[in-house]
Amino acid sequence: MSVACRFLSSALLHRATACLSMTGCRNSCSNNRQMHWIRQIGTVANAPAVCARPVNLTYDVFDGKGDKTPLVFLHGLFGSKSNFQSIAKSLVQRTGRKVLTVDARNHGKSTHSPMITYEAMTNDLTQLLAQLRIGKCILIGHSMGGKVAMTTALTQPNLVERLVVVDISPAPTTPLTNFPAYIQAMKDVKVPNDVPRSTARRLAEDQLRKHVKERSVRQFLLTNLIEEDGQYSWRVNLEAIGNHLKDIMSFPAFNTSYEGPTLFLGGTNSAYISSEDYPEIQRLFPCADIQYIPDASHWIHADKPLDFISSLVAFLQS
Numbered sequence: 001m002s003v004a005c006r007f008l009s010s011a012l013l014h015r016a017t018a019c020l021s022m023t024g025c026r027n028s029c030s031n032n033r034q035m036h037w038i039r040q041i042g043t044v045a046n047a048p049a050v051c052a053r054p055v056n057l058t059y060d061v062f063d064g065k066g067d068k069t070p071l072v073f074l075h076g077l078f079g080s081k082s083n084f085q086s087i088a089k090s091l092v093q094r095t096g097r098k099v100l101t102v103d104a105r106n107h108g109k110s111t112h113s114p115m116i117t118y119e120a121m122t123n124d125l126t127q128l129l130a131q132l133r134i135g136k137c138i139l140i141g142h143s144m145g146g147k148v149a150m151t152t153a154l155t156q157p158n159l160v161e162r163l164v165v166v167d168i169s170p171a172p173t174t175p176l177t178n179f180p181a182y183i184q185a186m187k188d189v190k191v192p193n194d195v196p197r198s199t200a201r202r203l204a205e206d207q208l209r210k211h212v213k214e215r216s217v218r219q220f221l222l223t224n225l226i227e228e229d230g231q232y233s234w235r236v237n238l239e240a241i242g243n244h245l246k247d248i249m250s251f252p253a254f255n256t257s258y259e260g261p262t263l264f265l266g267g268t269n270s271a272y273i274s275s276e277d278y279p280e281i282q283r284l285f286p287c288a289d290i291q292y293i294p295d296a297s298h299w300i301h302a303d304k305p306l307d308f309i310s311s312l313v314a315f316l317q318s
């Protein structure tokens, strides 16, 4: 029964329901709700609870008129809330829901901290939802943000009405991307003060080229280049991310499951959700559907925004 199928539809993706959803989640949906962390792989051993103290996150609210459960978007490593801006606006129109986009700690305009783990990022999100008096949300997370979303659903299922995990699995991530080289390349970038922004971007891109081959990834990293009083710098906390890359690539171990409706959305041109992950997806998320968007890479929402939105809308209506 753990034989999961992978449905690849050719043109538009229609709700291809994987076998995972047929394995009796209806019966077990309100059983064991004991939440506990077994262990966090690779976390600094001493007092993680103290280090994981929440920080305030920056966020944007796109206000829908309806009072249905809001959508909350969490971006991936080196991303920011603006990655989902146009998608958020479109979803407000399509669903009437309120949509929030959030900057993770050490990303975008959120507070920096030397610690960046899934426990810490989940605590940040929990604090933000409490501050905004959001008692329930629909969590949509991409890559690292997907792992934060899964962790939140597994530890605080009452906060999460539905869960969407975009192109990542609840398993240690095989290093498909050479992040240490990216981090070093970003640290090594030198841009003179007081040059125009376009010049600064061009100089930085030239210097990144050696270690970051894909143009789209360079453009993505360059969204983090900021100017302050004529000086250019990276707004992401490269030091903390570099020190915690092991944590970010891993996934905490859980002995509980999230029984709410769950969608795993992969790109057919990406290897981040592989059939080897299906048993673990089924164990932790027994109600999960797994769908793939054709011709999409790891950055599904950037490659195929319309298909991405259609899949989300269909999932919300299912």
Ligand SMILES: *[C@@H]1O[C@H](CO)[C@@H](O)[C@H](O)[C@H]1NC(C)=O
Residues within 6 Å of the ligand: 056, 131
């Ligand atoms: C975090 O946000 C809360 C609520 O807006 C505010 O009361 C608090 O002062 C903020 N903390 C910091 C360190 O900015």
Ligand SMILES: *[C@@H]1O[C@H](CO)[C@@H](O)[C@H](O)[C@H]1NC(C)=O
Residues within 6 Å of the ligand: 038, 255
């Ligand atoms: C999971 O938790 C249950 C209940 O606390 C316990 O009986 C069981 O041994 C645990 N399983 C693992 C793999 O830790």
